[in-house]
Amino acid sequence: MRRTFIRGLVPLAALSLVAGACSDTGDEGGEPAPSGSGAAPTTGGTDDTGTTPGSVATGSTPTTAEEVQTGESLLDTVSAADVVRCGVRDDLPGFSSLDDAGEHVGFDADFCRVIAAAVLGDATKVEFVDLETDARFTALQSGEIDVLVRNTTWTASRDGIEGATFLHPTYYDGQQMMVAADAGFESIDDMDGAVVCVAGGTTSEGNVATEFARRDLTVEVQSFEDVDLLQEAFIAGRCDGWSSDGSQLVGLRSSFPDGPDALVIFDDIFSKEPLTPAVRDNDTRWAQAVEWAIYATIQAEEYGITQANVGDMAAGDNAAIVQFLGGENADGVTLDAGLGLDPAFAMNVVSQVGNYGEIFERNLTDLGLERGLNALWGDGGLQYAPPYR
Amino acid sequence: MATTTGRPPLWRDVRVLAWTFQIAVVLVVVAIVFWLLDNLRVNSQRLNIPTGFGHLDQPSSFPIPGSDFRQTQPVRDALVEGFQNTLRLAITGIALATVAGVLIGIARLSQNFIVRSAARAYVEFVRNVPLFCLLFVMYGAVVLNAFPRVADSWDVGPVAIVNVRGASTFWFEGGNWKFVVALLSAGIVAFLVARWRSRIADRTGTPGRTGLWALPTAAVVLVVVWIVLGLGATAPEIDGARVTGGITMTPEYFAALAALVIYTSSHVAEIVRGSIQAVPRGQGEAANALALSGFQRLWHVVLPQAMRIGVPPIGNQYLNLAKNSSLAAAISFPELTKVTQLTVANRSPAVPSFALLLGIYLVLSLVISLFVNLANRRLAIVER
Known part of the structure; x- marks a missing residue:
């Protein structure tokens, strides 16, 4: 409810x-500074x-314009x-x-x-x-x-x-199709005229319809706002297939009431789904701060900095790593990249949450998801952080 | 204090004060509305969010189940499809809720203890349950859990095949306009026959039996026109994992319709009961004195007078039903609200989309009000 x-x-x-x-006004304490x-x-x-x-109305309008x-x-x-x-x-x-x-x-x-x-x-x-x-x-x-x-x-x-x-x-990520193991479907090509349930309000509905049209198959796409209701409908036989991003399907299958073996996920990936954090438009400083928080996890994994060894690494003698973690270099100078973040923000991120690989492993590996495209660029994946200097 | 008879000073003049106050209130309201709209415009501009209706011509990017609507068609068409679904729900719902409500309302006053108590239990239970819960019970508990899978469908030949994917029955095949022509000609013939019979009844005093004459004639006409126009029929069949042919009612539509009818009929029943009780007792007793049967007493004497009292509040229930149909979005029936949600999730800007949604419901409600008012005027006592 x-x-x-x-x-x-x-x-x-x-x-x-x-x-x-x-x-906006309520939260602003400081002087209104001209902002780029x-x-x-x-x-x-x-x-x-x-x-x-x-x-x-004229009385209030200048305030609004000023705030903009x-x-x-x-x-x-x-x-x-x-x-x-x-x-x-x-x-x-x-x-x-x-x-x-x-x-x-x-x-x-x-x-x-x-x-x-x-x-x-x-x-x-x-x-x-x-x-x-x-x-x-x-x-x-x-x-x-x-x-x-x-x-x-x-x-x-x-x-x-x-x-x-x-x-x-x-x-x-990429969209895939999940069916009941005993439904007798080997691939999407067997699913002509099928009913496919998706979570509504996503790109999934259009992707399913487009993929079936590409294969010259007919399909009926039933979308649900609520994943729990969707699962109930799927169990009741309301739909033949359940389509969503591959990572979601793996997660949903792992918690399926009849056990994960009751479901099969087809290998075909029929869309590109880069799952990406987003902020509001026209706030570059906030966007950059959030973006570099994410990059810090990737850079940390690349440097081999983990939650366990971050203290040692910060006190170590690799100048690039010390600089990344916000420590003083040999000449007693600390790099402030001007992002509006504490110079030691990467230190805080890794020591409190972990690097990208640790976050992935902690949450997704048990579900049966593999790194795949999300491996570091050096390992053949796409995760790549711009240099921190 | 010399001018005790003259007008009081402006700041004590009641008329001036009243006017000033009212003008001030209007100004404040207008100013607030303008201020809000201006904020909306400025904020949308700042966030690069479109505020116009250009999105109506963009591709929708989602298909609509239970229709031929494709994801390549524009948003405009999706909204039309959604509105048609809303109308399907509202019109059928109003018709069924009226019939069920009148029957239950009469049953509430039955002299039979069991009938009276059952009707009372129904009304008291349904009226005191939120419609939203009723909707979820109908869909989650009844449809999804009580209806069989396709392989185990309840199969009654060509008449009906019912399973969790929907209820199918036989239907015509061929052009839509031919079907409309067939229905219309049957309807017109039925009307003419009924009028002819009632005229005879008026003239001679013998029972007209209009229904007995009109319905079979209409059926014959329907069959003849059907054959002449070359309309076919299609029956549902189980074809592997799905049902083909015939016409299918989706389970979402069924659940939404059932919940709306059950809920609204309980309210209509109470109005009907109250209206019947508001008809003076003497009317029923007079009918008895004329030796009219129970049905005749109700149909010719009591109900016409009761309806005069009941039409305005029942009209309100019709409005409620039409607006409540938007709750069907919660069980994924693609009516107007659900389709609007889908368009907003697929790129359409929220503010113009929901403004349009409000506007459409407003128009729908006004049209229903218009019909109710027309009916009310017809039923009202013509004073001479």
């Missing part, structure tokens, strides 16, 4: 865009005053609030689900902690906000969350229309 309640909030959240300007990130056109101010009717021009970065807001509001979900084992104590655990949840460790120096300062699929971008746009880490595929139109800026993909 609660999740449905959250979905009911979508229109409300949309309307709360309206009130967005007010909440505020991308509102300077002409916006004159337009506003020119077109706004009514005396009361000098809007502070979320980086300052988050630091002042001392908590990162992270949009996740609570129902996807491996990526983000609730453990017995009601804590969020999983790959995405850990990346929320990575961001908190980098920005605030404390991985526990995360406020997890559970979102339905179709509420996630509205929540991001309206400022209900600071960052969206909710196994979200980076696509061109989401970049362009949803007002989201996507950062570095934390997981390279």
Whole structure:
């Protein structure tokens, strides 16, 4: 019921865009400084005053326009609030689900902690906000969350229309098909005329329809908002196939009531799904801070820095590693990359959460997911961090 | 204090004060609306979120189950498809809820203890359960758990095949317009026959038996036109893991319709009961004195007068049903709300999309109100 309640909030959240300007003011304590990130056109101010009717309205308009021009970065807001509001979900084992104590655990949840460790120096300062699929971008746009880490595929139109800026993909995924082991399907080609259930509000519906059309097969795609209801419908025989990102299917299969062996996942991967954290458009400082928090985990794995040895590494004699962890070099100088982060942010990330490989192994390896495309670039994968210098 | 008879000063003049206050309230409301809209515009611009309706011409990127709608068609067509589904739910729901509600309302006043108690239990139970829960029970418990898989379908030849994928029955085959022509001609003939019979009844005083005459004639006409136009029929068949042919009602539609009808009929029943009780007792007693049968008493004397009282509140229930149909989105029936959610999840901007959604429901409700008002005017006592 609660999740449905959250979905009911979508229109409300949309309307709360309206009130967005007010909440910005509430959080701003410091002097409004001209910021390079505020991308509102300077002409916006004159337009506003020119077109706004009514005396009361004109009174409020300059404030709004001023905020657009000098809007502070979320980086300052988050630091002042001392908590990162992270949009996740609570129902996807491996990526983000609730453990017995009601804590969020999983790959995405850990990346929320990575961001908190980098920005605030404390991985526990995360406020997890559970979102339905179709509420996630509205929540991001309206400022209900600071960052969206909710196994979200980076696509061109989401970049362009949803007002989201996507950062570095934390997981390279692709859509696959899962069927009951006893259904008699060997591959998608056997599934002509089948009913396929997907989680609604995602790229999955269109991908399934496109893939079946490409293979000259007919299909009926039934989409569900709620994964639990989807699973119930699948068990009841409402649908032949269950399609989603491969990583999700593996997670869902692992917690399937009849045991994972009752389900088969076909090898065909028929879409590219780079699962990528996103922030709001036009806030470069915040985007860079979050992006480098993610890179820090990848760079740490590349350097071989783990949660266990990070202390030794920081005190070691590899100059590049010492610099990365925010230590003083041989001449007593510390590199501040100017990201608005503590120079020791990578140290905080690795010591409190771990490097990319540790996060992956902790959450996803047990589910049966392999590194594959998500191996480091040196191992034939795609995970690559720009140099830290 | 010299001018005790003159007008009081402006700040004590009740009329001036009233006007000033009302103008001030209007100004404040208008200012707040403008301020909100302007914030919306500025914030959307800042976030590069489109505020127009250009998305209606973009590809939808999702198919709609239970229809031929493809993912390559524009968002506009998806909304039309969703609206049709809403209408299917609302119109059928209103018809069924009326019939069920009237029957249960009459049963509430039955002299038979069992009938009366059963009707009362039904009304009291259903009326006090949230519709949303009823919907989930219908879908999650009844449809998904009580209906068989395709292989074990309840199979009654060509008449019905029921399983968890839907309920199928035989249906016509051929052009849509031919089907409409066949139905229309049968309907017109039935109407003419009924009018002819009732005129005879008026003139001679013999029972008209309009239904007995009209329905068989209409059936004959339907069959003849069907054959003349060359319409075929298709029956459902189990073909491996699916049912082909015939016409299929999706389980989501069934669950949504059932929940809406069950819920609304309990409210209609209470209105019908109250309306019947509001008809003066003497009317029923007079009918008895004329030796009318129980049915005649109800149909010709009590119900027409009760409906005069019941139509406005029943109209409200119709509005509720039409608006409540949006809850079917929760069990994935692709009606207008669900389709709007899908479009918003597939790139359409949220604010214009939901504004459009509100506008469409507003128009739908106004149209239903219009029909209810027309019916009310017809039923009202014509005063001379």
